[in-house]
Amino acid sequence: MSITETNVTRELFDKVILPIYAPAQFVPVRGKGSRVWDQEGKEYIDFAGGIAVTALGHCHPVLVETLHKQSEKLWHVSNIFTNEPALRLAKKLTEATFADRVFFANSGAEANEAAFKLARYYATNTISPYKTKIIAFHHAFHGRTFFTVTVGGQPKYSDGFGPKPADIIHVPFNDLDAVKAVIDDHTCAIVVEPIQGEGGVMPATEAFLRGLRELCDEYQALLVYDEVQTGMGRTGKLFAYQHLDIVPDILTTAKALGGGFPISAMLTTETIAKAMKPGTHGTTYGGNPLACSVAEAAIDIINNDQLLQGVEQRHQWIVQKLEALNARHHIFTCIRGKGLLIGAQLAPEYSHRIREFIQVAAEHGVMLLSAGVDVLRFAPSLLISQDDIEQGMDNLQQAFAQVIGE
Template sequence: MTAQVNRHTFDEVMVPNYAPAAFIPVSGKGSRLWDQGGNEYIDFASGIAVTSLGHLHPELTAVLHEQVDRLWHLSNTFTNEPALRLARRLTESTFAEKVFFSNSGAEANEAALKLARRYAFDHFGGDKTGIVSCKQAFHGRTLFTVSVGGQPKYTEGFAPLPGNLNHIEFNNLAAAEAAINDGTCAVIVEPVQGEGGVLPATPEYLKKLRELCDKHNALLIFDEVQIGVGRSGSLFAYMHYGVTPDILTSAKALGNGMPIGAMLTTSKIAASFVVGTHGSTYGGNPLACTVADKVIEIINTPEVLQGVHKRHQWLKEGLERINAKYGVFKDVRGMGLLMGAELQGELQGKAKDFVNAGARHGLVVLVAGTNIVRLAPSLVIPETDLQEGLKRLEAVTAELLEKAKAAKEAQPA
């Protein structure tokens, strides 16, 4: 008999590094979720930009079931057909010539950063080890990637941290010029900062990074873990910007919920990862690769990618309508279907309240810090679901403003 579990079970048995919602989703279809009590939610989060083709997509479910009946796992003393098919699809669809598979975005970034240092060691000697990244960046939770990410709150209490890292202001050309030099082995950047506030890079900034990396023989790494695989409206955001990195990392939407990450690069750079230099027990798992191959096949089509631009417009117009009525957003920004609404006035600093109130209104949203409501719906969300989600977001906004007003009036004069 299956044991009954609820939200209190989390507090009893799980390490307390998360603070999950009070409700527990148990099923999903498309852009809707249902919890243990049968309550329905519009999903504007996609598991933090993961389920970009929605929940229980029939084509993904079908190929997964087929692979489940064939082969689940092989060690890396072998390879497997799904991994090779996915690698070929990725190399045929991007600048890359070689692919390394991992289980997550953090592992893909770890591999990218290790490869950059190894490549510099092979070609320029042991002194070229500097890594330049951006303040407020997020590249994962391993000790290396969390140190490279420019958010001190995530490294507090974990010292000593890996060294020779330099964090510069995002979108600041002068800061980049001052920081990148002949001792730099790599520059890593998110084309759109996700956790840092849903901030798109300017084209000039990414072009300057490319120019400086070329000048100083450094590798340019694009972390597209969150914005990649169609969310920008291009298969990968580098295509939108017209700036090609040396290494690109992908995860999240790549598996639509199956754990998989990928590091893409050129043959010349990949050559530094000789046998034994890096590895992953589960990286390239046949189940995950089977699903990811179908994900890329579906998303890398004019229908889906053009649909992202259309849905972006619907979402942006909806947020602007809410703002015209309530005046709560200082800025609405983002790219494709990764959008951020910066709060102001009575609701400034209360992004988490939108998450909590959203649950009461049947809406799942995200935050990016304390002052940004982050939205990342499915790339194929039906217009009816998107508009219903916006309707619920407006109800959330009205409720929070009413509560803020009541709290203000209750304060002693």
């Protein structure tokens, strides 16, 4: 039987897709701005943003037009050749950040893989062949390649695949004393998310990040910021590190970089980059003209004072609504995060029902995320309107009342 639009259903997923996901029972087919429609025509307010990816909403007209124009020019040339969109995007990223050099890939995991390889390669080739230790944090998440999932501090994602990459140490997040206890002259890098996303939307404190910078300087280690989720305006700055005068040596970004088109980047300084040479690392699709052209359009829109200031206004709208909802239903113990990466931690009596909260929210027309085991995560478009926020929150109020039986 041939596949047609009429028999492409959610049930087909269970027959043909590797069983590593458990997607919602509805199938989205169209999106515009912060609204999505499924196969039945039902409308949803999107508070999930494709896990902080669709930073400009669905089908932003500038991104659509950019992709259309580039699709009629050049799709792919590989790393054997360079291309204009990649060069323009790299220049815009370096001009907007601390970095001098950029490496393009296709996902956050690939950007982090490149960052961790660079950190070890730089340290072992310029300082000491024994300088290989990487310090990372419990509940961190850095991707699903074997190296990145091992650096990530969640064994549930890395166990069961045989021997893991060695010389990676995990300590508690926001615990500077724990870092001091394990850092030494063999440490090549400390890897940290400014806000742990999958770990429960847990922000790093300024004292913690400043202490990490000082320890890296003291031990000739590199400070690696994983901004896959916090980058591209998500926190109200182009990158989260820009809220403080604490500059990393390597930064990774993905998710919102392409506004929904797969692309990632690793940024670093000239001093560190020059340790590499042709052939040391690579990727076939990285720097793809289609992806880079869309990402260039996205950064042009996002790296704008008015838009970035609007992120904080939208943060306030959402938090105020969540606080009012909590005053009525008493379901959260705290609401935390920065910009439009917000986590609402469920009270202990509801923490085991997080999947139910998300499922019932969908039934009431709201797309929502989890973060960790007991946190509801909000990562909507940076352009989401106040009307969409209010309607989405009104729908959530009804959904939560249903879950807790009020």
